[in-house]
Amino acid sequence: MxxxxxxxxxxxxxxxxxxxxxxxxxxxxxxxxxxxxxxxxxxxxxxxxxxxxxxxxxxxxxxxxxxxxxxxxxxxxxxxxxxxxxxxxxxxxxxxxxxxxxxxxxxxxxxxxxxxxxxxxxxxxxxxxxxxxxxxxxxxxxxxxxxxxxxxxxxxxxxxxxxxxxxxxxxxxxxxxxxxxxxxxxxxxxxxxxxxxxxxxxxxxxxxxxxxxxxxxxxxxxxxxxxxxxxxxxxxxxxxxxxGEPLITVPTLDDIRLVITDVDGVLTDGGIYYDATGECLKRFHVRDGMGMRLLEENGVRVAVLSGRDSATLRKRVADLGITLCRFGVTDKQAACHHLMAEAGVDAAQTACIGDDCIDLPAFAACALSFAVADARTYVKAAATHVLTSTGGTGAFREVADNILIAQGKGAVLTTAAGYRQVMARMAQ
Structure with a gap:
């Protein structure tokens, strides 16, 4: 046999x-x-x-x-x-x-x-x-x-x-x-x-x-x-x-090399406050600032894009060491393309965060878009992702953490040794 x-x-x-x-x-x-x-x-x-x-x-x-x-x-x-x-x-x-x-x-x-x-x-x-x-x-x-x-x-x-x-x-x-x-x-x-x-x-x-x-x-x-x-x-x-048909691929968080964020309603709670001299005051969340620095130190650029302009806003951005920024913008789609060119990336490598209809042109310019949890319903519908955090309560940090984890850099968030590598350059 x-x-x-x-x-x-x-x-x-x-x-x-x-x-x-x-x-x-x-x-x-x-x-x-x-x-x-x-x-x-x-x-x-x-x-x-x-x-x-x-x-x-x-x-x-x-x-x-x-x-x-x-x-x-x-x-x-x-x-x-x-x-x-x-x-x-x-x-x-x-x-x-x-x-x-x-x-x-x-x-x-x-x-x-x-x-x-x-x-x-x-x-x-x-x-x-x-x-x-x-x-x-x-x-x-x-x-x-x-x-x-x-x-x-x-x-x-x-x-x-x-x-x-x-x-x-x-x-x-x-x-x-x-x-x-x-x-x-x-x-x-x-x-x-x-x-x-x-x-x-x-x-x-x-x-x-x-x-x-x-x-x-x-x-x-x-x-x-x-x-x-x-x-x-x-x-x-x-x-x-x-x-043999072309395969349409959807970018992932691992592809992102630039994050463009709105200010009012994203980095702040959307409230605008005036002191006795008429100075505009805003309330920022410190965890968002930390998220910006963590991204920058791990090879992901951050850009601030706002339809408003104020000394308070410029001071906050300068304190965080963010050099990519546009203030008083009316055409956010064009501004996004300018920021991409300045950062040396394309749309497939860019994500943006917004909360209102003024941000929809930015959503159209970027491969990935995030709407904060308290954004208008139609803004959420236009975004590729909806966050669990509301504006001014750490929405940017939520995005930053997810990107770092997706790119294999989660140790800077979860371990003392990982954070120690970048802590000298951190700011909130």
Whole structure:
């Protein structure tokens, strides 16, 4: 009887009843159901001998039959794709089973070959997977699973939290886990009998069940991958990529290099007070001043843009060391473009903060716009983001904190060591 020790089977779990995108395996992409795209790419993997779809729904099975693929019907009660994979072992004999999710139509066959080749070259690797570097802003998303590795490439831990944590604000490389697994037959046979540990329940990551049981998971690094399909938005993005249409990208906080802020109603509560000499007095929030300096010291310029002008306002801006400013402005859109040119950035790198209709032209000029919590309803509707803070109560600081965290500079806010690096230049 021929040995199956080195036989490799790619199993594509394909569940019809997706919570966020029902009928996902059959979603049309460039004239084919999504599961067909995944299947055809799996056939291009040179180290694999068999490709099979594992499904619990006759509609998926019918689609696979229609394009001439192989499939196995499995129980609808499985909690994970790995559980479904274990059932398939009774029907498909192999020594290594690759779990390739049916919602990855952009998967590169060469990446799967990298995983298989690594496992074939080292029999001590019982479980393998893939990962690739990502930027700091993506690491903050709980939807992106991160992994940290030992020197030999084995995973130390997987988490939805950013790991490792840059305690002192130092530059950190983050690795995104790509949810493709390779299992040797004996590990897959044991999987269903392993207890579900607290870590798996907390993070909702099935691979932590294996790690808690003492299994090592070897992670092979590949180039950044294309998006999978989890939501309707993801599906539209993949459709655009596969049809060759230009992909419209929305800037994120990680892209921001200039923040333009209004004054009355944002840095102040909107109140205007006069003393006996007719001098205009304003009440500023000290935390906003700190936020401005923190951004400036971390490579994000700050500009002050106001429709009013006064000695009080100019004094406050000078005290904070802000050199980008325009006062008594009637055309805020044009003023924003002038400030961008002065800062050496473009609209995609610029965010603005406002509270009233006079700020709408600034919103139109900048990629990201923030309305304070007490802004008029129509101003909130025009903004890309609505803050939880009202004007004069730390609205600018809210934006500043979010930008610093998105850009991996959160340590200056949360640790003494991080703040110590910039405290000599701080002002409120």
């Amino acid at each position: 021929e040995s199956t020790e080195h036989r490799v089977a790619i199993i594509i779990p394909s569940r019809y009843g997706s919570t966020r995108l029902p009928g996902k395996p059959l979603a049309d992409i460039a004239g084919k159901p999504m599961v067909q795209h995944v299947y055809e790419r799996a056939l291009q993997v040179t180290h694999a001998q068999v490709v099979v779809v594992a499904t619990d729904d006759e509609r998926v099975a019918e689609a696979v039959r229609a394009f001439g693929g192989q499939y196995v019907m499995t129980s609808p009660d499985h909690l994970s794709g790995t559980d479904r994979l274990a059932e398939v072992m009774a029907h498909v004999k192999a020594g290594i089973y690759i779990n390739l999710q049916g919602d990855e139509p952009l998967v590169r066959p060469s990446d799967i070959d990298t995983l298989i080749a690594g496992m074939l070259a080292d029999e001590q690797v019982k479980v393998g997977t893939l990962c690739h570097p990502i930027e700091a802003h993506e690491a903050t998303s709980p939807d992106t699973v991160k992994v940290v590795l030992a020197n030999n490439g084995n995973a130390l831990y997987f988490s939805r939290s950013p790991i490792p944590y840059p305690r002192d604000g130092e530059a950190t490389q983050y690795l995104k886990h790509v949810g493709v697994y390779g299992f040797r037959r004996d590990v897959l046979a044991d999987y269903g009998f392993l207890p579900q540990p607290m870590l798996e329940h907390a993070e909702k990551l099935e691979q932590l069940r294996l790690m808690a049981a003492g299994y090592c998971i070897r992670a092979y690094q590949v180039a950044p991958t294309g998006p999978g399909v989890d939501t309707p938005d993801c599906l539209e993005k993949v459709r655009a990529l596969m049809s």
